Structure formats: C-alpha cells, structure tokens
Amino acid sequence: MANWASRVKGEVSTRGRPGGNEARRQRLHWPIECTFSACSTEVLENASLPSSRDLPMLRESLSLGRLFGISIKLNWSVLVIFALIVVNLAVGVYPEWHPGWSPLLLWTVSLAAAVVFFLSLLAHELAHSLTAKAYGLPVRSITLFLFGGVSDIQEEPDTPWREIVIAGVGPLMSLVLGILFLWWFNLLMPVDAGGVDAQMQAFTELGPTASVLAWVGPINILLAVFNMIPALPLDGGRVFRAILWKATGDLKKATRWSAAVARLISWTLVGVGVAMIFGIEVPFLGSGFIGGLWLAVIGWFLGRSAMASYTQLLLDEALEGVQVSRLVREGGQTVPSSLSINTLIDDYLLEGDIERLPVVDGADYRGMVEFSDIHKVDQDDWSDTTITQVMTPADETDTAQLQDDVSDVLRTMLRHSRDQLPVLHDGEFRGMVHRDDILRWIQAHSDMNVPGVGSPTS
Incomplete structure (x- = not known):
C-alpha cells in the first residue's frame, strides 16, 4: 500500500495558500493510490476528483x-x-x-x-x-x-x-x-x-x-x-502431523517432517499435472490441458502452504521465550475518540507517514482508526463526525498483551497483514509492537534466514 506521503503529495505544499485545506480534503477522497513516480503534484492539483462513493474500493x-x-x-x-x-x-x-x-x-x-x-x-x-x-x-x-x-x-x-x-x-x-x-x-x-x-x-x-x-x-x-491427503495445510496433513507429534512428543519435529512430506506431494502433483497437459495418460486421471493445469495449480498451492508452515516453525524457534514487553514501543502517537474527522486529517494524518492510529482516552484503549474509515462518511459531514463513529472498536481489533509471546503476535500480524499491533496491559494502552522490530530482533539474535515474511525496512 502506498504510504501517506505518496497519497497526498502536494497537500503539504498547499498549506498557507488559499484553498489549501479544501484541496487536501478533496484529495483524501481520491480512491486510487498513487506513488511519487506515478502521480505528480500537477496531476493532483488539476484532476477532477470523484467521491469514493462513485468508485468504491474493492474488498478482498x-x-x-x-x-x-x-x-x-x-x-x-x-x-x-x-x-x-x-x-x-x-x-x-x-x-x-x-x-x-x-x-x-x-x-x-x-x-x-x-x-x-x-x-x-x-x-x-x-x-x-x-x-x-x-x-x-x-x-x-x-x-x-x-x-x-x-x-x-x-x-x-x-x-x-x-x-x-x-x-x-x-x-x-x-x-x-x-x-x-x-x-x-x-x-x-x-x-x-x-x-x-x-x-x-x-x-x-x-x-x-x-x-x-x-x-x-x-x-x-x-x-x-x-x-x-497427508499434505499440509490439508486436513490429512494436520492429522499426519498430530500422529507424528504423538509418536515423537515433539511438535516442531513433527511439523518439519510433515512439511517435507507435503512438499514432496506438492511437487508430485505438479509433475503429474504437467504430464497431463502434454497429453500423457495418467491412471484414474486421464490427460488434458484443463485438468492438468488445475492439478498443477493445486500442487503449487500445497507447496507454498507447506513452506509457510515450515517458516512458522523457524519463527517459533527463533522467538522462543521472547515476550512483547521486550519489543514494545511505549507511548507513541494516539488520538482521542472525541476528535472530529476534520481535525484527524489536518492535525494527524497529514503530518507524516501514518496509515492507522490507536484511539485512546486517557489510558483506555478504544479501538483503531484507519485511512479507509474516512470514506465511510461524506466529506460534508467530516466536521460533525467523531472518530468514535467510524473507528473499529477495541473488541474487533487485533491486540497484544505485554506478556504475550512475540511468536504468537507475529503469527497474528502475518495472518491479517498487519505491520503493527497495539499493546495493552489490564485494558490500558501501553504502546505499539511493530513487525519490523520483530524481524530486526530475529536478525540480531539468530543467523537464520526466515523465508516468506519480508525484510525489515530502514
């Protein structure tokens, strides 16, 4: 996702000029993301910007x-x-x-x-x-x-x-x-x-x-x-891993072995699928382009998923015993729930590279507000709408506790494509834990190269 600076390029330069605030608010309704290389200030200044209601952003x-x-x-x-x-x-x-x-x-x-x-x-x-x-x-x-x-x-x-x-x-x-x-x-x-x-x-x-x-x-x-079929992440693969877990008493070893079997099965399916594509008759399956392609795609999917299971194993080993309290960035930028969307935009979202902010009243965590939440409300109503009306409530957001294992928190981040999570203690907001910090910790304390989770950004 393009960062805030690239989305609103040109907005900062409009400050202090007549109509600057209005121009910034209009651009925040533009539902198509831009990068510095793709959108120039002149294009943003002169474009006729539609409302997000006319071009709704697609959901996965x-x-x-x-x-x-x-x-x-x-x-x-x-x-x-x-x-x-x-x-x-x-x-x-x-x-x-x-x-x-x-x-x-x-x-x-x-x-x-x-x-x-x-x-x-x-x-x-x-x-x-x-x-x-x-x-x-x-x-x-x-x-x-x-x-x-x-x-x-x-x-x-x-x-x-x-x-x-x-x-x-x-x-x-x-x-x-x-x-x-x-x-x-x-x-x-x-x-x-x-x-x-x-x-x-x-x-x-x-x-x-x-x-x-x-x-x-x-x-x-x-x-x-x-x-x-005994290949992760299929149900048979999980049953196979559980049997190995029971036999060895070691979940990590069971995961490693079952992931290896899954990769073998996945490559077998890919090979059989390719053979079918080239007209080779396969017992019980026959031949054909569509059937072979589908079998190869399923094999590829199983292989990718097996690698993800093995990656999670490596992460669990590298982060064993590490709690969130060691990596939390205490404090940080927050916003009160009573703030209007106008103030949120002018005083917070345009001040830096900010995608989402925790909503905190005093020390009590209320939820999270994101860029996409702004589009839930018509621009004319921004001044009369508070963050409470558009934010995601606390009980519907992913959070971490100070005593949580970092491996569990990273698993949640990867599952839901989050770069950071709010950290709570007894219901009070304590700060944020960032995926980049977790990956830096892994690099600093291990020689392991973890595939599939990206590299920390500078």
Missing part, C-alpha cells in the same frame, strides 16, 4: 454475516471456481443426462448444484470451527475461496488428540453429507432401474432435485478423500 472478501458467533466471508476468487462448476454442469454433465431439458432448466439446476456444493464447503468448515470452539479455541471467521475454505482459528490445539479431532471432523462432515445426498438420491431413483442400460435411461428421467443430488453426493465424498 465479502462478509455474509455470522453463524454461531463466527464471521462468514466470501473471497472474490470463489467466483472463478463457482463459474467453472456451473459451466461444466450446464454444458457438459447435465446435457448428457437430460438431452431433452431446455437451456434455462440446465443452467438453473447447474446453479443450484454449485450453491449446494459451496454450502457443503461451509458445513465442512463449520465442523472444524465449532469443534475448535468446543475445545475453547477462539475462531474469528470462515472464508470460502478458490481452493475451498479456511477456518481462522486463533490458537493451535494443545494436544495431538485435539489436533486430530479438529482436523478430522471436516472430512468426516463431507463424507456424511456425501452419503446422505446419495441416500436421498437413491430414494428418488426408479425402483426398476436395474442394469446399466436401465440406469442410464433412469438418469434421463431424473428431476432437478435428484440431478443435483447425483452430482453433489460423489463430489462431497471426493472432497473428503482429497482433504485426507
């Missing part, structure tokens, strides 16, 4: 609401696989089953099948999340994305058995759903559909509901089997 994930206290989100990448499923069913599968169906019916049933499939994915992730909550582990959200779903469980299970149960209950849910769908489908099949020819004829006579069940049943069973 769409919030669908909450279930059982868990936020449910939909990542934009879901649209890719959703569209592929609908097209494959409407153009390939269902026309073979029902040559007499109209195009409208084909596409409607295909859409319904895709929706049921993603509801099945949600049930799979809910099984993980609700089991984790039953064990006392906090769960922030469930996000459906291109490769399935992910449950944002804030803490790791503290025993191998709990790891096995939490990881295994997801595939079990998919397996149960698949069996139930097929049982329901069999109830709708004609009783006299014996023999291959009779069964094929029976398929052409199936109604929309049975046609949906005939597809989502086997797919859920296949999903359960695939998820039990």
